[in-house]
Amino acid sequence: MSGEKLKLGFVGWRGMVGSVLLDRMHQENDFEYFDTVFFSTSQKGEKAPDVASVDILWDAFDCDGLKKMDIILTCQGGDYTSKIHGELRKADWRGIWVDAASTLRMKDNACLVLDPLNKGLIKDEIHKGTLDFIGANCTVSLMLLALAGPIKANMVEWISTHTYQAASGAGAQNMKELLKQMGHLYKIGENLIEDPHSNILELDKLISHELQGKSNYPQDLFGAPLAGSLIPWIDSPMENGQTREEWKAMVEGNKILGLGGGQQIAVDGTCVRIGAMRSHSQAITLKCKSDVNFSEFSDLISEAHDWLDFVPNNKEDTLKRLSPANYSGSLNIGVGRVRPMNLGKEFVNVFTVGDQLLWGAAEPLRRFLRLYLEVTV
Numbered sequence: 458m459s460g461e462k463l464k465l466g467f468v469g470w471r472g473m474v475g476s477v478l479l480d481r482m483h484q485e486n487d488f489e490y491f492d493t494v495f496f497s498t499s500q501k502g503e504k505a506p507d508v509a510s511v512d513i514l515w516d517a518f519d520c521d522g523l524k525k526m527d528i529i530l531t532c533q534g535g536d537y538t539s540k541i542h543g544e545l546r547k548a549d550w551r552g553i554w555v556d557a558a559s560t561l562r563m564k565d566n567a568c569l570v571l572d573p574l575n576k577g578l579i580k581d582e583i584h585k586g587t588l589d590f591i592g593a594n595c596t597v598s599l600m601l602l603a604l605a606g607p608i609k610a611n612m613v614e615w616i617s618t619h620t621y622q623a624a625s626g627a628g629a630q631n632m633k634e635l636l637k638q639m640g641h642l643y644k645i646g647e648n649l650i651e652d653p654h655s656n657i658l659e660l661d662k663l664i665s666h667e668l669q670g671k672s673n674y675p676q677d678l679f680g681a682p683l684a685g686s687l688i689p690w691i692d693s694p695m696e697n698g699q700t701r702e703e704w705k706a707m708v709e710g711n712k713i714l715g716l717g718g719g720q721q722i723a724v725d726g727t728c729v730r731i732g733a734m735r736s737h738s739q740a741i742t743l744k745c746k747s748d749v750n751f752s753e754f755s756d757l758i759s760e761a762h763d764w765l766d767f768v769p770n771n772k773e774d775t776l777k778r779l780s781p782a783n784y785s786g787s788l789n790i791g792v793g794r795v796r797p798m799n800l801g802k803e804f805v806n807v808f809t810v811g812d813q814l815l816w817g818a819a820e821p822l823r824r825f826l827r828l829y830l831e832v833t834v
Contacts, residue, residue: 463834465491465826466526468498468517469533470506473629474557478532478819483508487823490830494526498533520544528553528829530822535560542589555825557592557818562709569593569713570825573762574601574608578715579825583832590825593713594705595817596620596728596737601710602764602816603792603809606757607743608714608722614803615723617742618706622691623733623781626813630678632734637675638684639732642667679730688730702728735814736781740794741807748802751795758792758807764816768793784810788820 469475482488492510496517497503505514515522517537523529523545529552531537538560545554554561561567567589568582569575579590592598600618607613624635646663649655667674668682681688692701707724716722731738759767766789768779777783779793794808811817 462490462492463527463830464525465493466496466515466523466529467493468496468529468531468537469557470495472532472534473625474814474818475532477814478530478557478823479506481815481819482823485823485827487826490827491528494522496523498537517541520548520550524548524550524552526552528555528826530555530826532557532819532822534558551588553829554589555591555822556589557822559594559705561589562591562593563712564589567591569709570821571598571601571713572821572824572828573764574605575713575715576828579828580832583829590829592818592821593709594702595626595813596622596702596739597706597709597713598821599737599790599809599811599813599817600706600724600739600741601713602762602790602811603739603807604741604743604758605765606759606761607745607754609761610757612745612747612749612754612757613722614744614746616706616710616726616744618724618726619740620691620702620726620728621731621733621738621740622728623731623735623737623813624683625735626691626737627678627730634675634678635683635732635734638682641675642685645672683730684732687732689727691728691730699725700728733781735785735812736810737813737817738781738808738810741809742798742800743805743807745803745805749797749805751797751805754805755795758795764788764790766791767795770794770796779808779810781810785812786815787812788815790816 470479488508494511495505495509495514497514498517500514501516503514505512535558538556538558568587570579570590571593572579624632642664645667646660649660668685676682690700695701695704710724711721759765768774768791775793779791784791791810794806796806798804798806
């Protein structure tokens with residue numbers, strides 16, 4: 458394959474994750490290494506992005522066209538994966554499928570990609586002939602990146618993580634609905650808000666009336682108020698009382714780390730949607746296998762990888778830095794509030810924030826593409 462570029466088919470590049478991934482690939486000049494064809498589910502024949510090797514968009518449902526690709530990179534979503542992936546494999550397509558959707562994550566023949574944690578495992582799977590390489594759940598990836606140091610040092614017995622997930626995790630239209638909710642609440646209460654002499658209880662009663670769904674408060678997508686409130690349920694129910702988002706933490710986390718059986722790290726918690734626009738936060742209780750030396754533990758956290766931004770546990774730094782607003786659009790993973798807990802000498806409190814559209818979704822995929830070239834070409 459020396460001197461010949463691999464053919465890369467990119468599907469789903471207009472959505473939130475796809476747009477971020479396209480932008481990151483621009484920034485890192487990734488398209489120089491591929492002959493790239495852009496596929497569309499609805500705009501076949503229209504002009505492709507400037508980085509394309511072919512000027513027009515190809516049909517994303519045309520398996521004959523897709524089969525010409527060495528690699529298919531998709532952010533089109535689970536329905537597309539369910540329809541097309543199986544058809545291509547049945548047609549004996551042996552190319553590499555790289556996917557942001559959850560559909561294939563827990564398949565035995567799929568590898569989850571998060572190279573700061575499992576680069577060696579990814580390389581082994583490439584050499585072994587694995588064909589499906591999948592991005593993991595965003596909160597799981599962000600949690601593991603935050604705790605990479607203690608995990609690699611084999612210190613962790615179990616993890617309890619409680620998430621504060623931004624509206625963008627539900628999609629672009631949900632972000633717009635959050636803004637509509639914010640605007641609706643302000644409009645309803647504007648006169649009382651701007652009147653310095655207004656009665657706060659009167660304003661609170663007015664806003665509560667809206668939040669309790671007694672008027673035309675916009676909540677078609679979330680199904681509940683988010684602005685001025687929160688939603689302690691994300692994804693579908695599991696038989697054990699978890700939501701699927703909560704279930705993913707343990708099963709996907711251990712698969713990323715290559716841990717099975719008695720080696721697995723137990724992970725559980727509650728996933729909550731909050732009124733942040735972008736970037737997910739997590740409050741973590743960490744149970745270590747032995748008493749913790751906090752100086753050594755802090756060093757393990759802060760020196761784990763180049764994207765770790767360690768925030769000292771004081772009010773000034775925490776207020777200034779440890780927030781979704783600060784890390785949105787950044788590859789840095791903020792980790793702070795690191796302190797011992799009253800639960801015992803083996804317990805550590807950690808708070809982390811990261812952009813779920815970057816390290817939580819797009820970045821592991823583009824880094825896999827470069828790693829694949831490094832290993833095979």
